[in-house]
Amino acid sequence: MGLKELLAEIGKQVHEECISKSCSGDGCRVYLTDAPRNRVIINLECEFEQRKINTKRCDYVLFYEDTLQNSLVLVLIELKSGTFKTPTVTDQLQGAADFVTEMFGKLPKAANAVLSTLEITCVPVLFHGKGIDRFQLRELERAKIRFLSQNSAIKRSKCGQAKNLASVLRG
Numbered sequence: 166m167g168l169k170e171l172l173a174e175i176g177k178q179v180h181e182e183c184i185s186k187s188c189s190g191d192g193c194r195v196y197l198t199d200a201p202r203n204r205v206i207i208n209l210e211c212e213f214e215q216r217k218i219n220t221k222r223c224d225y226v227l228f229y230e231d232t233l234q235n236s237l238v239l240v241l242i243e244l245k246s247g248t249f250k251t252p253t254v255t256d257q258l259q260g261a262a263d264f265v266t267e268m269f270g271k272l273p274k275a276a277n278a279v280l281s282t283l284e285i286t287c288v289p290v291l292f293h294g295k296g297i298d299r300f301q302l303r304e305l306e307r308a309k310i311r312f313l314s315q316n317s318a319i320k321r322s323k324c325g326q327a328k329n330l331a332s333v334l335r336g
Contacts, residue, residue, distance in 0.1 A: 166275045168230040168237065168283070169203060174276040175228050176205045178268050183211035188225045192246035193292050193324035199331035201238075204229035209261055221253075221260040223289075227330075236284040239265055240334070241310065246294035246324055251304035258289040258319065262312040287312035290333050294324045 166174075176184055185206040188195040209222045223243040231238050241261045243254050269280060289310040297305065309316040320336070322329040 166279050168232075168235075168279070171237065171276055171279045171283075172203060172205050172228055172230060174272060175268070176207075178271060179207050179212050180215040183208045183215060185211075185225065188227060188242050188330070189244070190224060191244050193244035193294055195242065195244070195292055195324070195330050196326075196328055197330055198328045200227075200334065201229040201231070203232075209264070213264075218264075221256045222264060223257045223261040226261055226265060231286070234284060236286055237280070238286045238288060238334075239312075240330075241265075241287065241289040243289075243291050244324065245291060248295060249291075249293065249301070251301050251308060254291055254305070255308045255310070255319070258291075258310045262287060262289070262310050266312065285313060287315055287317045288334065289317055289319045290330075291319055291321045292324050292329060293321060297321075 185208040187197065188206060205228045207226050209226055210224060213222055223241050225242040227240040227242060229238050241258045243257050287310065305319055308319050310319065320333045322333045
């Protein structure tokens with residue numbers, strides 16, 4: 166089993182109707198231009214509704230293979246077209262990271278064997294519409310999302326900006 170099969174296996178862990186082709190919604194557009202093609206996008210709102218889970222979660226999680234690094238990257242995506250509070254965004258991203266950790270634990274042995282050989286990178290991202298006030302920005306810059314043994318800073322980009330996802334993944 167390789168990375169492509171691992172991505173397919175990850176896709177099988179969720180309800181089929183919750184696999185998405187895009188990451189837009191709530192007045193916030195995320196462009197997948199120049200984003201890796203071999204990917205799985207899960208609409209977490211849909212998945213949590215299907216599983217009747219009432220905890221906080223972000224809007225989407227995108228998994229893709231980084232062929233140059235031979236690694237698996239998961240991008241936690243929160244969309245906010247209006248104002249927001251940083252602790253809420255942090256809780257939503259953390260809820261999704263915890264969900265993915267739990268999901269990895271339920272993968273078949275062959276998939277877990279592949280996972281254990283890979284470097285896994287978590288990239289939490291906030292796509293926002295309006296400017297961010299100084300207080301929220303400072304809180305956002307200090308916030309970290311825990312995934313496996315990593316603490317990742319929250320990246321951010323503007324809704325509707327061309328190649329907004331690709332620019333976050335490169336930067």
